Amino acid sequence: MIFINTGGGTGRDHRGWMTACFHCGLPVPGGRRAAVLLGAGREFCCAGCEAVARTIVEGGFEAYYRTRTQTAPAPREAAPLELPDAQGEAALILEGVRCAACVWLIEQVLRRQPGMVRADVNYTTQRAQLSWDPAQNNLPDIVRAIRAVGYDAVPYDPQRQDEAHRRERRSALWRLFIAGFGAMQVMMYAFPAYISEGELSAEANEVMRWASLLITLPVLLIACQPFFAGALRELGNRRVGLDTPIALGLAGGFAASAWATVAGAGEVYFDSISMLAFLLLAARYAQLAATRRATAMLDRLMRWTPSAALAPGERITIAPGERVPADGIVEAGASSADESLLTGESRAVPKRPGDALVAGSVNFEQPLTMRVTRAGADTQAAAITRLAERAAGEKPGLVEAADRLGRHLTAVVLLVALGAALYWGNAWVAVAVLVATCPCALGLAAPIVLTRANARLLAQGALITRSSAHAPLERVTDIVLDKTGTLTTGRLTLAQLTPLGRHDREICLALARSLEASSRHPVSRAFGAGPIVTVEAPCNVPGCGIEARVDARRVRIGAEHFCEALVGSPPPGPCHPNFDARWVFLADESEWLAAFELEDAVRPAAAALVEALRKRGVEVHLASGDRLEVGAALARLLWIDRVAGGMSPQDKCDYVERLQRTGRVVAMVGDGLNDAPVLARADVSFAMGSGADAAQLRADIVLTGNRLGAVVDALDTSRRAMRLIRQNFGWALAYNAAVLPAAAAGWIGPWEAALGMAASSIIVMLNASRPLATPEKWKASTSSSRSRSYSYS
Amino acid sequence: MESLYLLVPLSVVLVFLSGWLFWRSLESGQFDDLERPAQELLADDDRPGQP
Numbered sequence: 050m051i052f053i054n055t056g057g058g059t060g061r062d063h064r065g066w067m068t069a070c071f072h073c074g075l076p077v078p079g080g081r082r083a084a085v086l087l088g089a090g091r092e093f094c095c096a097g098c099e100a101v102a103r104t105i106v107e108g109g110f111e112a113y114y115r116t117r118t119q120t121a122p123a124p125r126e127a128a129p130l131e132l133p134d135a136q137g138e139a140a141l142i143l144e145g146v147r148c149a150a151c152v153w154l155i156e157q158v159l160r161r162q163p164g165m166v167r168a169d170v171n172y173t174t175q176r177a178q179l180s181w182d183p184a185q186n187n188l189p190d191i192v193r194a195i196r197a198v199g200y201d202a203v204p205y206d207p208q209r210q211d212e213a214h215r216r217e218r219r220s221a222l223w224r225l226f227i228a229g230f231g232a233m234q235v236m237m238y239a240f241p242a243y244i245s246e247g248e249l250s251a252e253a254n255e256v257m258r259w260a261s262l263l264i265t266l267p268v269l270l271i272a273c274q275p276f277f278a279g280a281l282r283e284l285g286n287r288r289v290g291l292d293t294p295i296a297l298g299l300a301g302g303f304a305a306s307a308w309a310t311v312a313g314a315g316e317v318y319f320d321s322i323s324m325l326a327f328l329l330l331a332a333r334y335a336q337l338a339a340t341r342r343a344t345a346m347l348d349r350l351m352r353w354t355p356s357a358a359l360a361p362g363e364r365i366t367i368a369p370g371e372r373v374p375a376d377g378i379v380e381a382g383a384s385s386a387d388e389s390l391l392t393g394e395s396r397a398v399p400k401r402p403g404d405a406l407v408a409g410s411v412n413f414e415q416p417l418t419m420r421v422t423r424a425g426a427d428t429q430a431a432a433i434t435r436l437a438e439r440a441a442g443e444k445p446g447l448v449e450a451a452d453r454l455g456r457h458l459t460a461v462v463l464l465v466a467l468g469a470a471l472y473w474g475n476a477w478v479a480v481a482v483l484v485a486t487c488p489c490a491l492g493l494a495a496p497i498v499l500t501r502a503n504a505r506l507l508a509q510g511a512l513i514t515r516s517s518a519h520a521p522l523e524r525v526t527d528i529v530l531d532k533t534g535t536l537t538t539g540r541l542t543l544a545q546l547t548p549l550g551r552h553d554r555e556i557c558l559a560l561a562r563s564l565e566a567s568s569r570h571p572v573s574r575a576f577g578a579g580p581i582v583t584v585e586a587p588c589n590v591p592g593c594g595i596e597a598r599v600d601a602r603r604v605r606i607g608a609e610h611f612c613e614a615l616v617g618s619p620p621p622g623p624c625h626p627n628f629d630a631r632w633v634f635l636a637d638e639s640e641w642l643a644a645f646e647l648e649d650a651v652r653p654a655a656a657a658l659v660e661a662l663r664k665r666g667v668e669v670h671l672a673s674g675d676r677l678e679v680g681a682a683l684a685r686l687l688w689i690d691r692v693a694g695g696m697s698p699q700d701k702c703d704y705v706e707r708l709q710r711t712g713r714v715v716a717m718v719g720d721g722l723n724d725a726p727v728l729a730r731a732d733v734s735f736a737m738g739s740g741a742d743a744a745q746l747r748a749d750i751v752l753t754g755n756r757l758g759a760v761v762d763a764l765d766t767s768r769r770a771m772r773l774i775r776q777n778f779g780w781a782l783a784y785n786a787a788v789l790p791a792a793a794a795g796w797i798g799p800w801e802a803a804l805g806m807a808a809s810s811i812i813v814m815l816n817a818s819r820p821l822a823t824p825e826k827w828k829a830s831t832s833s834s835r836s837r838s839y840s841y842s
Numbered sequence: 843m844e845s846l847y848l849l850v851p852l853s854v855v856l857v858f859l860s861g862w863l864f865w866r867s868l869e870s871g872q873f874d875d876l877e878r879p880a881q882e883l884l885a886d887d888d889r890p891g892q893p
Contacts, residue, residue, distance in 0.1 A: 170878070215874060218873075218874070219868055219869070219873070219874075222868060222873055223864075223865065223868055226861070226864050226868075227861060230857065230860065230861065230864075231857070234853065234857050237853075238850070253846050256846055256847060256850050257850065260850045260851070260853070260854050263854050264854060264857055267861070
């Protein structure tokens, strides 16, 4: 954590009490941090607290935290103040926990801290709940103690989402227990009536019925409450949803059974009602658990929030083991960083001066000095969170169509139930129709699969910004790859050196290196490290090159015309190239010295990508803005058959359009900034996201780690996800089509209906939980080549 | 058969009792983490000199 004190002060308010942190409620230490948030001045105990609180408000996470905004403004923050002897309390997100042993170690360390009252570490959520005596200890010291054993911890507000999750989980378990236990017990009371064949005395039967009624009552009132609440909400929206038939079936079945019990005549189906409730709740609980598991990565991203206290241009030092609080550029130091929070890649990425650092990555070895370029809500991490949230709110066309179909089907079910009840003169037929044919499975099928697919891809370094991208992604027949920055790293390396004058290669290289040493231009990195000569008065002429004095002679490096102006004649014949930005010349007052051809290093994963795509039957195209020869050479290297060079953005658009006219489904992979028009034109688009502002990338899928292999992951995962969704829809529709006439004809009793309906939901749930994984072989081959791609940086 | 008049109400009472017990254990956080307590048994934390 980085402490930047924004002012002095004692940290005491006018009542003389210690001021509490707006975020975590801890006493604010001596040098306090004050900031205006939500239209009022707030005080914070540390940068982490302030960052979390501020970014919730400013980071566009409203959707995630809307519940908190609606509750009374932070009643808990003031609470410790009212009780002078209150204990300090905090919840920490633990980083780096891998196994139960880690949890044990952290717990032991925490419990040995002075003044610690309670320290519980939850393995599932990787969270520590702490309370301690504020007089003896403070949060920064506790976090330092956790760091000392090699883990990291970030404070966050326990009142917020975690509490909501716990409530949700507890009440779901509670409902499940009531329904399950109730169903078991009611079944026991119903059992004698089923097997006695009339031997059961009327009095005994009545006792059983009353006992069943008594136990079904809480099942209906407590356990089934979500169905009734959902039905009421649907009624309020004047829309028929999935909860309406369930609620009607449950209430109708209970009312008819209760009436039969009171009147002492007719059928009772308390056992069917409670069994149905239990099975439906079990399906919902499984759905909850699956969603929580799938969104764990997104939750981690959202819980880590970049510091908003920093401003672009500020210089900060990041100690080893610290998280980078904002996006920026390394100014001094050499280290490596773990960017897995953003890219899903846990391998350390080397960082040297000039390299970009992203907020949320962890510095490993040495202290780094960085200049902040983007802070708070502008950072890559915040943008990724926003995009991932947007994707969660979107559905592919197929799923929307299924939702509409589900609504129509529900209306049909209600009408059929009413008609059947009137025709047969028996309410039980209506209950059977309602329960058996509710298209619940239809509504359950797609969301889990989509959530799982998006979360899985995010962990692989492919951020889905629109869930609707899954549908075209599944049908992709052609992939058009951009060259610069996509198949290549976009970093220049020296390909060829031709001495033109009296100096040999070594001297020319040393001269070039020396001149470029003063520059930050991407070209300057191409000459690598090595001996340099002394240059005087280096002068950078933007768009042209660099001029300096070496041994009292003027020497220039840069564009052809820039050097020609110094020499006074065009460069000598044989190696006179076409004008191209990739050629750099070196000359002095008397003659041309050398011509350098620079080229872009090919990403090592590019060949594996092309091969993997071909294996999947996808046609690969290369569309390059460079000369055709440059593109063709790369295409030969990577075994790409179709290549087009010298293309303007408009040409690329036309190229994609031509493919689409022949019925192809085209995916475009580009760098996302220069390719915006063609990315919009393609059926589905990928953008290399690392380093760029993810929010500005107009692409369906952003490759956050610039890992090309993620394209194949996305393709595979989408194909699998859409197949699962289609299977689920097929099953749900087939079941409903088969069971609706049977139930309307009165062939299906309430208990059979309950069993069939719940079984259909659970089958769909289980199918949706099947693995979306891709073969391990491809993953291994791309991740091993990835470390090399970073060695160019 | 007369025993039914005692046993059935008794079973209803037992159901509600066990419901109450489950509620208590749920609210005390017993089901919040289903993995860690099982592992805790294996971890030694009573030896001197452990971190």
